[in-house]
Amino acid sequence: MSIYLLTFITIVSFLYYFFTKNFNYWKARNVKGPTPIPFFGNYIDVFFRRKHVGMLFSELYNQYPDEKVVGLYRMTAPTLLIRDLDIVKQVLIKDFDSFSDRGLHYSKKQLGDNLFHADVTVMKILRKHLTSVFTPSKFKANFEVLASRADKFVEYLDNATLKESEINTLPAFRKYGADSIMMGAFGIDMDPYNDDNDLCDLLDAAIQTPSYFLELELLFPGTLSKYNLSIFPENVAKFCKQIIQIGSQLDAVSKIDQNRTMDVLMGLRREGNVSSGKISDDQKELCMKVTDDVLAGQVFIFYLAGYGNTSLVGTYAMYHLAKNSDAQEKMIQEIDEVLRKHGGKFSYEALKEMNYLQMVFDETMRMHPLTNSVTRNVGRDIQLDGTDFVIKKDTTISISPYGIQHDEKYYPEPEEFKPERFSPENVKRRHPCAMMSFGHGPRSCLGLKFAQLQFGICMVKVFSKFRVECSKNMVDKITITPTRLLLTPSENIYLRLARRDTLC
Numbered sequence: 001m002s003i004y005l006l007t008f009i010t011i012v013s014f015l016y017y018f019f020t021k022n023f024n025y026w027k028a029r030n031v032k033g034p035t036p037i038p039f040f041g042n043y044i045d046v047f048f049r050r051k052h053v054g055m056l057f058s059e060l061y062n063q064y065p066d067e068k069v070v071g072l073y074r075m076t077a078p079t080l081l082i083r084d085l086d087i088v089k090q091v092l093i094k095d096f097d098s099f100s101d102r103g104l105h106y107s108k109k110q111l112g113d114n115l116f117h118a119d120v121t122v123m124k125i126l127r128k129h130l131t132s133v134f135t136p137s138k139f140k141a142n143f144e145v146l147a148s149r150a151d152k153f154v155e156y157l158d159n160a161t162l163k164e165s166e167i168n169t170l171p172a173f174r175k176y177g178a179d180s181i182m183m184g185a186f187g188i189d190m191d192p193y194n195d196d197n198d199l200c201d202l203l204d205a206a207i208q209t210p211s212y213f214l215e216l217e218l219l220f221p222g223t224l225s226k227y228n229l230s231i232f233p234e235n236v237a238k239f240c241k242q243i244i245q246i247g248s249q250l251d252a253v254s255k256i257d258q259n260r261t262m263d264v265l266m267g268l269r270r271e272g273n274v275s276s277g278k279i280s281d282d283q284k285e286l287c288m289k290v291t292d293d294v295l296a297g298q299v300f301i302f303y304l305a306g307y308g309n310t311s312l313v314g315t316y317a318m319y320h321l322a323k324n325s326d327a328q329e330k331m332i333q334e335i336d337e338v339l340r341k342h343g344g345k346f347s348y349e350a351l352k353e354m355n356y357l358q359m360v361f362d363e364t365m366r367m368h369p370l371t372n373s374v375t376r377n378v379g380r381d382i383q384l385d386g387t388d389f390v391i392k393k394d395t396t397i398s399i400s401p402y403g404i405q406h407d408e409k410y411y412p413e414p415e416e417f418k419p420e421r422f423s424p425e426n427v428k429r430r431h432p433c434a435m436m437s438f439g440h441g442p443r444s445c446l447g448l449k450f451a452q453l454q455f456g457i458c459m460v461k462v463f464s465k466f467r468v469e470c471s472k473n474m475v476d477k478i479t480i481t482p483t484r485l486l487l488t489p490s491e492n493i494y495l496r497l498a499r500r501d502t503l504c
Contacts, residue, residue, distance in 0.1 A: 018076075025078040026071025029389070032064055033071035033081075041073025045482075047215060052482045054372030054402050057081060061403025068387060075218040079396045088399055088433040090385045091376060092441035100443070103377030103396050104217065110230030110237045114297035115446070123443065125276045125288050126298065129268055133185075133261050134446050139453050142184055142260065143348040146454065149180045150461040156193045157462065161497050166471035169493040173314040174307065175200060180454050181306025185261035186243055186299070187250075200307075206233045207304055208485045232300070240296040240303070244269075261302055265295050305447045308486050309370055310454045315493050317364040317459070319478065320417040322468045322495050327419055331356055332463050332500075339464070346464075351456050359419035361455050365437040367417065369401035370486045374439055401436035402487070410434040464500075471496040 019039040026033050034042050042060070045051035060081055064070045068084035082088055091099045100120040106112040115126050132138070153176040160167050175192040178200045182190040192200040211231045217224050224230065230237065247262045248269065268274055268290045276286040288294075321328040334356045342350045351357075378395045391397070406414040410430055411421060420426065438445040462468075473494040481490040 020076075022076050022078055023073065025073075026080075029071070031069060031071035031080070031389070032067055034060065034063070036073040039075070041075050041077070043073070043075050043215070043218075047075075049210070049482045052372065052480045052484075052487065054369075054400070054487050055480050055482075057373050057398060057400035058402040058406065061400045061407075069384070069389065074396065075215060077218050077221075077396055079398055080391060082397055082399050083403070084386065085404070085431045085433045086386055087384050088404075088436075089431075089440070091397060091399070092374070092433070092439065092443070094385075095382060096441050096443075098379045098382050099376040099397070100379060101377040102375055102443075104214075104231075104375070105222075106213070106217070106224035107228045107230045108225075108297075109228060109293050110234065111232055111240060111297045111300045112225070112230060113294045114301040116301050118297070121286050122288055122294075125274055125286050126294075127442075127446065128276050129274060130261075130264060130298065130446060133264050134449055139449065140348045143351075143453075143457070146180055146184050146457050147346065147461070149176070149183050150457045152179065152193060153458065154461050154465055157466070157497060161499070166473060166494045166496045169318055169495050170311060170315045170489065171201075173318075174204060174311040176314065176458060177307035177310035177454070178203075178303075180310065180458075181303055184450075184454075185302050185306060186247065187260055187262055188243065188246065203236065203239060203303075204307075206236050208308070208488070209483065210485055236300065237296060240299040241292060243299045244292050244295045261298075265298060269295060302447075305445070305451070306454070309447070309451055310458075312368065312370055312486060312488060313361065313364055313451070313455055314458060315489070316368040316478075317360060317455070318468050318495055319474075319493050320364060320367070321360070322470050322474070324417050327360065327417065328463075328467065331360055331419075331459070332467070335460050335463055339460075346460060351453075351460065354456065354460070356419060357456055357459060358452065359422040360459070361452055362422035362435070363417060363419040366405045366411065366421070366435060367414075368487060369405055369437040371401060371437070371439075372485075372487065374399040374401065374436060399436065404434060404436055407434075466497040467500055469496040469498055 016038060020036075023036045023038075023041075036042055037044050040047055042056070043053075046053045046056055060070055060072060061083055064083065068082075068087060070081040070083060072079050072081055082091060100123075102117060104117055105119065106117070112118070113122055115123060115130065118126065153172075156175065157167065157172065160172065178190055179192050182188045190200065191197050211233075213224060213229055213231045216229075217231075244265070247266050250262075250266075269292070271290065273287060273289050275288075321331070334354055338350050338353050339346060341353075375396060375398045378391050378393055378397060380393050381390055383390045405411065408414055411434075433440060438448040438451075471494045473492075475489075475491040475493065478493070479490045480487050
């Protein structure tokens with residue numbers, strides 16, 4: 001009996017040591033932060049899905065208002081939360097090469113080589129070639145495609161208002177997001193408005209449900225890559241690979257450039273081996289082999305960004321416009337005036353003139369940044385600007401967009417919806433890193449302009465026909481669910497659509 005007891009005590013002692021051995025890391029470096037819990041660190045509420053990690057980072061950001069950095073533990077991994085915007089700029093822009101890796105790698109055969117998560121070499125090569133998708137000429141060429149999808153969405157909303165007095169906004173916008181990205185990027189009609197087609201909802205559930213493989217990677221770094229594991233379900237990877245197969249079949253029939261993402265991906269597939277090009281004499285040219293697994297990773301990240309971001313920003317914008325009638329009327333007036341100026345024709349050029357609409361987009365993204373954090377792995381020992389603190393190689397650092405964008409230092413009355421914050425004059429007065437919704441620097445999101453295009457086209461089409469109003473089931477305050485990948489409302493967002501032609 002004593003042998004068993006001794007063995008048990010030994011095992012428990014070893015586990016306690018293993019899961020707490022790093023917990024003096026920040027204290028030894030005089031970095032303030034919350035007290036960790038064995039095994040969980042500061043992640044216990046995140047681990048048990050009681051709190052979204054984005055909300056945890058925001059709370060920690062607010063708990064230490066006088067600190068430039070805050071030390072915390074993601075499970076057992078020491079992580080530095082950056083609060084100071086000059087250090088944020090150093091990490092993302094000034095010393096990017098020392099902070100270029102996101103620090104999360106998983107199976108390359110299961111979407112791990114996507115533009116967002118790929119290592120810096122793959123990222124640089126892919127970014128060079130995919131940047132061509134996001135040019136004004138490509139947007140202009142695809143404008144009519146996206147506008148036609150928005151027309152379908154308005155038709156869907158019109159039918160919905162005949163059946164119900166209010167709409168559940170997020171599921172509706174999810175259909176538009178999926179439809180517009182699938183047609184705009186890949187030329188495939190997903191037919192999400194068909195009630196018998198539940199593919200959109202099935203993909204949403206699979207992509208947006210966090211996997212515990214992430215915590216496994218935090219406890220045992222390198223596990224996912226070593227054992228060919230992914231943080232996303234196999235059926236998501238299968239869907240993305242099917243898109244590439246469809247693209248290859250179409251490509252075999254015709255190689256005519258339709259100015260879509262699919263055409264760029266098929267061009268990379270035909271090349272087989274691609275490079276970053278030689279930027280300067282002292283920089284080495286980077287090369288990689290393009291496989292269908294690599295291409296499927298790009299399908300995934302385009303789809304996630306195109307449907308996930310669009311559905312959420314549309315929902316949040318409608319919610320705030322319903323609660324702020326003055327902002328809504330100002331936006332509608334601008335839409336009407338610009339369209340009259342262009343003879344009633346909605347075009348890419350007309351959309352570019354709608355400045356207040358752009359401010360509505362920016363203010364919505366400020367209040368509701370969709371990413372939980374901007375995370376980097378430190379590539380070398382480096383001193384942080386404005387401090388005497390040297391951060392060690394392989395340390396993880398995180399930045400809280402939600403915390404920064406709700407900080408009264410940068411945005412007085414941060415919980416109020418005020419699109420005018422993003423007038424050119426106000427933007428110039430703020431630190432450039434006070435807006436983090438799409439990141440900054442060489443790893444910033446390529447899809448910013450496309451997201452603005454999807455949003456703008458949709459809002460013009462919707463508000464040319466409707467006004468949005470508060471409904472009897474509308475919530476007073478939005479909270480964030482801990483069970484979704486992106487920062488998603490816990491509540492159903494019910495709103496009422498009123499046809500404008502009945503109000504004039």
